[in-house]
Amino acid sequence: MQAALDLANAGYYVYMVEKSLAIGGRMSQLDKTFPTNDCSMCIISPKLVEVGRHINIELLTLTDILSITGSEGNFTVNVRKNPRYIDMSKCIACGECTKKCPRKVDNAYNENLDKRKAIYVQYAQAVPLKYGIDASECMYLTKKKCGSCKKVCPADAINYDDKPEDASFKVGSVVLAPGFAPFKPSEFETYRYDTKDVITALEFERYLGATGPTMGEVVRPSDGAHPHKMAFLQCVGSRDINRADNGYCSSVCCMYAIKEALIAKEHSGGKLDVTIFYMDIRTFGKDFERYYEKAKAAGIKFVRSRVHTVKPEPPAGVKIGYVSDGGVSAEEFFDLAVLSHGLVITPETKEMSANLGIQTDGYNFARTSTFSPVALSRPGFYACGVYTGPKDIPTSVMEASAAAAAATSKLTPARSTLTKVINIPAPVDVTGEPPRVGVFVCRCGINIASVIDVEKVVEFAKTLPFVEYAAVTMFACSQDSQEKIVSLIKEFRLNRIVVSACSPRTHEPLFQETLAAAGLNKYLYEMANIRNHDSWVHANNPAEATRKAMDMTEMAVAKAALLVPLKENVIDVDPTALVIGGGVAGLNAAMSLSSQGFKSVVVEKDDKIGGQANRILSTVKGENVAKYIEGLKAKIADDPNISLALQAEVDSVEGYVGNFETTLSNGDKVKHGVTIIATGAKEYKPTEYLYGQNPQVVTQLELDELLKANDPKAIDSNTFVFIQCVGSREPGRMYCSKVCCAHTVHAAVELKKLKPEARIFVLYRDIRTYAQKEDLYKEARGLGVIFVRYSIDDKPKVTESGGKLAVQILDPVSGRKLLINPDLVVLAAAIVSGRENELAMKYKVPLDEDGWFFEAHQKLRPVDFATDGMFLAGLAHYPKPMDEVIAQAQAAAARAVTVLTQPKMTVGGIVAEINQTKCSGCGVCVSVCPFSAISLDEKGKSVVNEAMCKGCGNCASSCRSDAPSLRGFTNAGLFAQIASAL
Amino acid sequence: MSDFEPRIVAFFCNWCTYGAADLAGVSRLDYPPNFRVVRLPCTGRLNPKFIMEAFKRGADGVWVSGCHPGDCHYIAGNYHARRKFVLMHQLLESIGVEPDRLRFSWISSAEANKFQAMARDVVEHVKACGPNTTFRKEDLKLGLAEVA
Structure with a gap:
């Protein structure tokens, strides 16, 4: 997903081929992510939605690659789209079909611990949120019996005659990200995975998950009792050439076992006794060691031993036999044993590598070199994620951005030639006009209308102030309804729109587009969520549900009447990067930017480039580093896009994303649109x-x-x-x-x-x-x-x-x-950080307690800073080997390109503004703003930089004189909502 | 007091608790229909005045819910909210408002069950407090007409 987004945002058209029903991969199955214990779904779902809605990403689900012919820059991809048996343009994901489907099937999303139906969505937040039929299980497709989904579908979306369809398209580069499968312990009887109370870590993850089979309750599978004592067995299917023949370390199991242990302990109120049997604890990533220490402090026991025997103890639990560190044999009873199984390449992926001509290592991982960590053996093919070796999420995300950079390095002439742009008519200025609100109450088939009296809601809406038009629609989101809304806006000269339907989280962007298509400012829109928050949860109380829908509609109308058109301004972007640090990270970032046609200035405080790599003999793969650095130096010297400032440091900084101006210690002033911090570290x-x-x-x-x-x-x-x-x-x-x-x-x-x-x-x-x-x-x-x-x-x-x-x-x-x-x-x-406090202050980016630069998000934004236009790479972020440094540098370049590639940037919309007559210049808003978007001007009054504001509203709620206001969420609007709620 | 149905104003952040409420809908988890939700980008947007306004307008309870610590979409908004909330809670308590009328919680967008349980719990506790008479002697229904 990250690779697709970076590519699409850099001006390339992307085909995203996924073999299952929906995107999201393994991460969608995780409950929490280490080491921050962030909710996995919360952080991945905005990405899912972004990919799903991106105009330049064409999502091909249920699709297999048949072959890829041609050569670098000119490939033909032949694919087979397998039938979904659902018309995606009609399916409204109401779930009526699933309710009626009589066929129960093992639910792979929950690791087969519960059942789903033969017609299903992979998971509740799936993108695309469209149902699909499991052809091998569906009773109609297998035996021509049943057909109940077709009968109940209110949108007539079921198509039993759907057929496979072959297609082909042309691309310049290919990024492979087929992922992994967890090792199956059933292959080896030693682990006694046939015993109910021996489960895999991914199964345990599903037990912990709020959307899992037990909704987050930790149970012993044999009898459903709460376990008192549990064990984790590490290196199952990893570091084992005796039986599993996987000699490699799976890299993530130590951390996920600690995470699961901590969360399970938390679920039990601290009472659960947890032991982790391990060979070496490998908590090598950023903040991992502290996580390990935290686990020890929380009372999780760590026993260094490879377990030799797992013995079922009917009716429940297992006995685990091991030899302790001192050589003493021991046997211990546990209610539950969790196998920390490793990551393996699937046979299908192995076959794909062979078919596509990708060289792999003895473990079927795709081969790469230290110096080109995301390039595969076949020219024009790139990779990210576990396909090239076991790794965690942030490293995969870094590689994804790196793959986007590498995959486009030779396609620069084609940039922005195939991408689509949305054409919006010039907006009608409604400033000063009295509000004319249009209210559309959606039946959502029977999803809303079976519980809520929608006619009554409409009649009520008509009585509300400023409402000029109110009506019921069958499916507000359908294409024909959208067109109708556009024509009604024009016919009734509506200038505020309220849709009482489903969630703004999923549907607001769609309706905003509808407004834009009708020439209305898209911010003149408000939504009442009478489905997810009402009909679906109050089905047993239609009268109250209807009353609630009326209140919710009133609240939306009240807020809508006070909405004003919001302006989005355009600012110029200086297409140059400033790279701070001339080591391997900085140089690779600059070279990657150059290959995309962007200039950069590399600032290095030493008198030569190369940084710490100048001291290193060879990489762990045996590649000669000195030769590599010599090559780099020669390339940089010949590159007209890269200029070096040696023996120079950053003196002062002004500006923001798109328009930085940095003064160097040598007196040079550099204008740049983005900054990449790659200041390295030292021994x-x-x-x-x-x-x-x-x-x-x-x-x-x-x-x-x-x-x-x-x-x-x-x-x-x-x-x-x-x-x-x-x-x-x-x-x-x-x-x-x-x-x-x-x-x-x-x-x-x-x-x-x-x-x-x-x-x-x-x-x-x-x-x-x-x-x-x-x-x-x-x-x-x-x-x-x-x-x-x-x-x-x-x-x-x-x-x-x-x-x-x-x-x-x-x-x-x-x-x-x-x-x-x-x-x-x-x-x-x-390796110790440079503790670049001054540099951090100048660019308003944070350092963590060890002095490493602190990224925007440890999992999904590993090379971005929270401040727009700021990126980081290399050891300045955290110690890492050279292949990871180079991947991160290329990733930083890819992220930078998404800014540099737009000559103009749109800013504004839902951002804060300051009423300077009220501002006393106390600076509270400056200090609470998480994005450094507010500063005091020369008069000592606050000003908001719209390019940096993200619209959280912290300033608006913290000012004692109400000087800041968050557009779209003004005090007046929110007070009106509160008043009409009661 | 058993047939008293409290009216509660809820402030949810868009990214976590509002998402949990959406998911509760998808999962068809029923809960009492006593509260009305005001969607905020972040609990950090919650001005303490909103809580006062809700009580002044006759709300029997207020529920504020956002992201877990560390999960905030805007990095630290929920921490700012928590500080304001603690002060607000103490202030209200000191002027004689029952502590149970005001609730603060962290519910992530995946925790539909927690959302359901919390929704029930909030309604139950506010119900036990009885009607809010601290701010208004009579129960007035104020509509849009008066603010517009």
Whole structure:
């Protein structure tokens, strides 16, 4: 969805092919998302609606790809649209068909834990919100019996004769995002998934979900009782080459298990006893480590052990057999066991890769390189999400934007040639005219009219002040009703419209378009939700429901009469980007922008570009970084769209989205439409383990530099001790630096290959070689690298005597102290933020408590700031490996292009305005505005920047003298609503 | 007092609780028809005067509901609302309004069941308080005609 939106908003026409009934994917099944515990549906549904309504996204549901022929820039996509048996243009999603359908089928959305009907919507918030018939289950389609849905459908939308239809269309690039399936534990009897009280994590997620089979109640499936004690078994189908043959780590299971454990505990009022059996806890993302600490503090037990036996204990519960850390066998009873199953590529996706000629790795994930993280082996094909490796939602979203950038990098000449624009007639100015309100009361077939006396509502509406016209419609949203409303607006010179029907959340944009088509300002519209909030919930009380519908209509009319036309202004956009930071992130962002035809100025405080990457030897995939940086430098030097400002910093900033002006420390003034912050981070200078005291103690990056220079200090050493988590995952820096484990393991493997006789010890707390990087860990152990775990309470001790180093550590397996005499000690020093407080203040963007720049939303807006026109990429956001840095940089560019591509931007509408005669300049509105949209002008009075205001109304409700007002939600309008509610 | 049906004004934010009410409709979860909803972009838009106005106009109860902490569509609007609400609650209590007449809740757009339960609970508690006479001695029905 993110890729489609970024592409469509950048001026490209998008075909979105989805094989199921509706978009939304796996995220729509989740209850909450880690680490913020945001409600998954709440944050995904605005995206669903945006995709569904986008004029330049053509949604093809129930559609399979047959083949893609041609080459980069000129592909022909052949698809098969499978029958839905419902006429989408007629279906009003009233649900009458589902009510009457006699055929019950396992509900895949709820992981088959309950039933749905053969005619169904995937989930209540699905987009498109249109029913479909499951052909293999429908009694009419299979046996020509029943037909009850056709009889009850009030919109005559059922079409049993629907047939598959083949189609083809031409595209310039292809983005593949087929996702994953959860690993099926039924394949291995060890997990005893055949037992009722052993369930998968996704099933448990559905139990936790408010829309799940038990509506959020946590139950033990065998008897429906509340569990008192439950266990999570990690790495089911992951990190297992013994049976599952999935050697990789699924990256997300540790976090989702902690999330489910925390939420389950919350549901139980804290009483639930939860144990998580794990191999390594891999909480490596932004704010993940704190989440882990929070779980420990909440009393969730973490036991490091791979469970060997799951034994059903009829009638309910299971016994779990495991060997504890100290080597003792134990058996424990649990009411419920949840299998934290990994992510796998489905056989269908594997087949698709083969058919399309996409190279994959041994685990069927599509192959990519570190330096082009979203480009696939077939030119013109790009990818995002789990298709290229297991990953979480924010990383998938970053890749989606990156794929949008990469997919259009060669299509720039075609931009805005195929996209459609909505033609709106010039609006009629109704300012100063007395309100003439038109009221349309919708029957919604029988959805409203079977409960509410709609005629009575209409008669009542006619008595209300300013109402010139009121009538009943069958389906207000149908095409013919819309046309009728347009002609009635003209005929009766209506200048305010009220529709009493369903929810403004789903239908307001549609009716606003109708107003616009009739030449009315679209903000002269108000809606009364007499279906969702009335007829559907008060079906047993028609009299009260009718009274409520009358009140609601009165409230809407009262507010509508006071509405005024709202202006949308157009501002110019300077099509240049300012990129702050000339490291890998900044340079990639600039190059990506350049490939789209946009200029950028890259500001770098150092005297050379490349940033921290200048120090790195090679990537974990073995790619040479120095060569890559040289290539980058050459490309940048030749690129007329990129100018560099070296040894420069940001001095002062003015303006806002579309029109920034930044003055640099070298005196240059840069006008730019967007800003990308890519200021990077640095390596922590350790104070521990004799660093700085003994020359043979070095950091990871220093080791890379030694190896690059073939320095004998590294090359001639024979015994190496790597110490992990130096300065990370400790109080004061409670985060994982994410890259060090893979970096260390990679270095150990390379050293072993260089000198097979070398003795290498890695002292670690948890090895976090997530995703396919787990293979490296396996390789290192195979080569004889010795991994010794330590706990934070008993860190290794590095001492020196006569210049000779000694490292002492307690081996938790044997319980004995080890003494190692290394030639070189390598410290995996933390990555620390630059704490760019000043820069953050200048651009009015926030930092989190560790000093990382704080994005607009941790899940779905990972490269945007809440402030429009501001984006971020790279380590300034959080530590991450180079492939993720580059993906995020390309993503930032893609997001920036959605602004830069429009020569003019529309601002205004529902935004705040200040009555300056009332304003005392106290600054309360400035401080409560979450978007920094209000400032004090030279007279000391507040002014709203319409380009930055999002219309929340915090200012309007916080001012003691009522100076700010939120257009569309004015005090007068809201008071009128309150008065007519009573 | 058993046949007393309270009149309640509810202020819901568009993104969370209004969505929960929509979903309650889709799921056909019935609840008492005693309240009328004023849709706000954010509970942060809730001016304390709106609560006073509702009581002054004869509302027996007021219910304000928005997004869970951290879920706010506008980042922090619900936190601002919470601060205002706490003060308002104390103020009303000090002038003799029963605390149960005013309710604040967090309901996400997926929590239709919670919405239903809360709707029932709010109505029940306001019902127990009896008619609101603190602000108005008589029960006056004020219509649009008077404000227009």
